[in-house]
Amino acid sequence: MYDLHGLAVRNEESVRERYADERASLPPAETELLERFRACVAARGRVVVNMKPAALAAVMDGQPYLNMHEVAHQKAVRSGRTEDESLRKLLGEWYERRMTFDGLFANGREFRYGALSIGGTGPTQFGYYSVVLHDIGGQTDSGEVYVRQDSLSDAYHPRPHVVDMDAFGADLATHSTRGDLAGAKLADRVPKAPESTWPSILCGGDLGRGYVEVIFRTDVTSDSFRVIRIPRGEYRRLRNMTYGTALRRRKLDRRARLEVRAFTAVATAQDKGSHEVERV
Amino acid sequence: MLEVLALSPEDGWAFVRDGARTVLVRPPYTAESSVEVDGGAVGPAVSAYGFEADDKRVEGWPHLLAYLEERAAEIEPDGIEDSDDDLRKQFIAHASEQDLGEAINYVEEELLPSAEGDAALRLLDEVIDAADANGYSTVASRGRRVFADARRHLLEGREFRRSLSARQGPGGLSAYPLVTSRLEENKARAYDTEYGKWGGLIRGRKAA
Numbered sequence: 156m157y158d159l160h161g162l163a164v165r166n167e168e169s170v171r172e173r174y175a176d177e178r179a180s181l182p183p184a185e186t187e188l189l190e191r192f193r194a195c196v197a198a199r200g201r202v203v204v205n206m207k208p209a210a211l212a213a214v215m216d217g218q219p220y221l222n223m224h225e226v227a228h229q230k231a232v233r234s235g236r237t238e239d240e241s242l243r244k245l246l247g248e249w250y251e252r253r254m255t256f257d258g259l260f261a262n263g264r265e266f267r268y269g270a271l272s273i274g275g276t277g278p279t280q281f282g283y284y285s286v287v288l289h290d291i292g293g294q295t296d297s298g299e300v301y302v303r304q305d306s307l308s309d310a311y312h313p314r315p316h317v318v319d320m321d322a323f324g325a326d327l328a329t330h331s332t333r334g335d336l337a338g339a340k341l342a343d344r345v346p347k348a349p350e351s352t353w354p355s356i357l358c359g360g361d362l363g364r365g366y367v368e369v370i371f372r373t374d375v376t377s378d379s380f381r382v383i384r385i386p387r388g389e390y391r392r393l394r395n396m397t398y399g400t401a402l403r404r405r406k407l408d409r410r411a412r413l414e415v416r417a418f419t420a421v422a423t424a425q426d427k428g429s430h431e432v433e434r435v
Numbered sequence: 436m437l438e439v440l441a442l443s444p445e446d447g448w449a450f451v452r453d454g455a456r457t458v459l460v461r462p463p464y465t466a467e468s469s470v471e472v473d474g475g476a477v478g479p480a481v482s483a484y485g486f487e488a489d490d491k492r493v494e495g496w497p498h499l500l501a502y503l504e505e506r507a508a509e510i511e512p513d514g515i516e517d518s519d520d521d522l523r524k525q526f527i528a529h530a531s532e533q534d535l536g537e538a539i540n541y542v543e544e545e546l547l548p549s550a551e552g553d554a555a556l557r558l559l560d561e562v563i564d565a566a567d568a569n570g571y572s573t574v575a576s577r578g579r580r581v582f583a584d585a586r587r588h589l590l591e592g593r594e595f596r597r598s599l600s601a602r603q604g605p606g607g608l609s610a611y612p613l614v615t616s617r618l619e620e621n622k623a624r625a626y627d628t629e630y631g632k633w634g635g636l637i638r639g640r641k642a643a
Contacts, residue, residue, distance in 0.1 A: 168561075203621050205445040205484070207443055207448060207485070208446055209443065209445040209446045210485055220483075222483075223482060223483070223485075224484065224615070226596055233511075235565075243489065243509055244487075244488075245481070245487050246440075246482060246488055247481065247487075247489070247490065248488060249478055249481045249482045249486025249488060252478070252482065253482040257581070267483075268479070268483035268484070278474050278476075280476045280480065281471075281476075281479070281480055281483075281484035281486075282458050282484065304481045305475065307478055307479065307483075308475060308478065324498045357603065368479075388467075392463075394526075394534060394537060395541060397522065397526045398523065398537075398538050398541045398558055399524065399525050399541075399545075400519035400520065400523040401523060401546070401551075401554040401555075401557045401558040402546075402551055403519075403553075403554070406519060407519050409507060410445070410446065410447045410462050410507060411462065411463075412517075412519070412522070413445065413446070414462070414518060415519075415523075416522060416524075417524050418526070419522050419525050419526045419529075421525075421530050422530060422534075423525060423529040426529035426530075426531075428531075
């Protein structure tokens with residue numbers, strides 16, 4: 156089995172070199188901008204996990220944030236199925252991919268996934284609450300590992316189910332080289348774009364694969380939350396939905412109540428000082 | 436034909452294939468809340484972000500919404516049964532000064548123009564209490580001003596109804612077709628409802 160963090164550590168020099176090569180290929184005016192971006196990510200880059208209302212409400216209620224294996228275990232206990240049957244049902248055509256990948260690494264079933272962010276909404280296609288976590292390990296063995304993009308996409312080959320470990324290993328960075336990884340990945344875009352757009356270029360702007368993935372093993376609870384970011388439009392919608400409950404004849408349906416419950420929990424926790432809320 | 440690729444039943448979110456496009460469908464299911472996404476997002480959504488794989492095919496958007504409804508109904512309740520009022524009161528009790536100000540805007544821009552007097556007074560009452568408790572004096576003063584206006588409108592509505600009732604002589608209201616149609620129009624509105632229940636609140640709240 157591979158040690159994911161060990162692979163990222165071994166790749167540190169290569170990531171720095173790749174960044175230096177990309178920077179050297181730019182015209183002088185763009186070199187400085189790219190370096191500013193790299194430094195910004197190195198200084199301010201944080202792990203975000205985008206959550207949908209149900210997941211956020213559960214964590215705010217004191218439950219841990221579950222990965223797929225833990226969700227499958229929970230469903231197996233409730234349904235009487237085996238954990239593997241639950242996983243197959245939950246993952247469908249992605250079952251082999253997930254199991255192949257997780258099976259390659261020590262503690263692979265404990266992996267959780269997030270994205271590298273310097274602000275903005277994060278990948279909202281996975282949830283409009285972008286939860287910024289407190290530092291989760293940095294350079295320790297249990298620390299986070301940064302992947303150039305979604306870990307199950309490019310280095311995975313479906314027939315037979317294998318991961319190209321050379322390609323995958325070359326896409327990894329540690330906490331201290333995450334700025335180089337992001338800089339190398341986005342060298343052709345960042346220097347040409349206004350600085351105000353860098354957060355969305357790094358994370359969330361493409362509503363698809365536009366992010367640097369983070370794999371980590373630390374449990375996520377509400378104590379892990381540093382900031383909760385929410386798009387302004389969603390904040391306004393949820394606030395008005397909450398105020399709209401004053402119209403008693405118009406009851407919230409179950410999903411709307413879940414949205415309002417998560418929103419209320421976020422506002423309450425902010426007022427109590429446990430974390431900040433940023434409208435982005 | 437739409438194909439559901441992945442969904443989150445409790446949230447009502449779904450990745451849906453619509454021809455060559457992949458669309459993320461979310462409540463409140465408006466044109467703005469549903470967005471086209473890169474098809475590559477579905478894999479990580481399922482394998483890392485808690486969506487469930489699915490392969491349901493449905494004929495058109497109404498059937499899709501019905502299917503999402505059906506899947507949501509399969510989820511066991513989590514046992515937490517906050518009422519709508521509880522949630523709103525909790526939010527307001529912890530709301531920032533800005534959000535309390537926005538509640539007053541909501542009253543002015545949404546509730547009062549829709550003649551939702553009861554709801555307006557209910558919300559303002561809670562906002563004023565929260566503003567007082569947190570020392571947000573500007574918001575509290577503004578809330579009292581709007582409350583007084585809303586109360587006046589509510590009372591005027593009541594007087595209007597009374598005067599119409601007093602005219603019910605020979606021929607009744609049918610002698611006043613315009614008034615009759617106005618009354619019908621107002622039937623569904625808040626001026627017509629629950630005044631007695633809210634009379635105590637209205638009398639109890641001091642105007643600015």
